[in-house]
Amino acid sequence: MNIRTRFAPSPTGFMHVGNLRTCLYGYLFAKKNNGTFVLRIEDTDQERYVEGAVEIIYSTLAKAGIVHDEGPDKDGGYGPYVQSERKGMYLDYAKELVSKGGAYYCFCDKDRLDTLSNDSGIKKYDKHCLKLTLAEVEEKLNSGIAYVIRQNIPTIEAGVSSYEDMVFGTISVPYNDMEDGVLIKSDGMPTYNFANVVDDHLMNITHVIRGMEYLSSTPKYNLMYDSFGWDKPLYMHLPQIMKDATHKLSKRYGDANFEDFLAKGYLVPAIINYIALLGWSPNGNQEKMYMDELIEAFDVKGVSKSGSIFDEAKMRWLNSEYIKLMTPEQFVEVATPYFEMSKISGKYDYVMLAKLLIPRVEILSDIASKVDFLEEFDGYDMALYVNKKNKMTGAIALEILESMLPLLEEDNAWSNDSLQVIVNDFIETGAYKKGQIFLALRVAVTGSGMTPGGATEMAELLGKTESIRRIEESINRLRG
């Protein structure tokens, strides 16, 4: 059997991680089984349609490295892949369902519907129009009264409808708790519930992978498949991704969408990797995986039933792992926009900086805070020279710097290596402790307590002229 899965988003805005994960699992499952991954746009609700949202769906998939085999832009013979372009066909299928007893016309207006509330305020349609005779329906239809088509849920007291979910196991819902939902709206358009069933069948979808909010409405869909006489797909419902213990991640949680994570400087493989791990765990202990490894490792058995809280700290860690694998050149390629946004924009050798930054940066937007000190030399805190462990004081720093300045001025190579030689020779004299020397130098040159690298590395980065200038200024302040 050729496995076919689909991702069926509605174009209502940004792609948040919950959607992305549903999409990803559908893709992983299809690819793992040499199947076909279909993209279908569900835009039957014009009210919620957001301009540009379709483009976001395409660009997100493209950037994420999820390639659909079929979709609006890739005809695989099951099109159209946009629901609004399929609207002509749903009514006929609804009529077929009516003729087969799985649905019926309903002419009730809003006022009557509003009277249906039960004691607890819950409305459930009372099958009022099911009692209409064929002739009465004909007559109303001919007179042009507005109508909808409703699903006809069998009335089976104490009966339940069950199905096997791939992750949750047997799910049973009492017939009594299912309502005769609207399939065709009064504007002639199908509701999601109906379009979904028809499209999934027509597109030959074998495995429906979606969020678990559909877990308990799935029996209603199955009833439709049965009424039509169609084969039912297999279902794989996914647990929720939570913001915290009691709130699910929603579009309102602004940071939770793909584009924002990219902007914050997360690498695509890290985002995908982390998302994949949220709600699914591989067989072994390897957590860091690229897309092809995820495909290879994906297995429904590892999908968990309980919701999981989105932990950005872990995603940061994963991201840092991917960054550490980069060469300085690769780092510069993705990091350049972040350098440009920092205070050192246009200055210094980015590749040289990259070497220092790679083990120190978790996400690219950390860069600015790590390099801005390079441009903030003036007026640093003299207390930085004081260090108990090294028995270090400002007075000692002054002595060291005054002794070393002439030595440094003679160095023309001015590289990390050449500077190391000078410092080591100075250490050999035994006048001061190693730690004291490096501390004095580092603070004098950087004016900072924490720098992305040691004294000589920072000096090389700043260049001879600037370094000497800073040391002289530091000496003056220490004398001051």
Next chain:
RNA sequence: GGCCCCAUGGUCAAGCGGUCAAGACAUCACCCUUUCACGGUGAAAUCAGGAGUUCGAUUCUCCUUGGGGUCACCA
């Protein structure tokens, strides 16, 4: 509220009748070290509660509690 689902450390989680209850992130300590990181070693930390079933329950059943979902002419 009815119905559906879920429940292992702070977080992600492995486990699928007998384990000293994996691993990862985060946290803390130590080591390495010219600061900060990286790296290394180690520590602390979990089976929501109560009844059963069983020689034996984290694991099976039921109840309680907690949480989530769903009850639209939205998807």
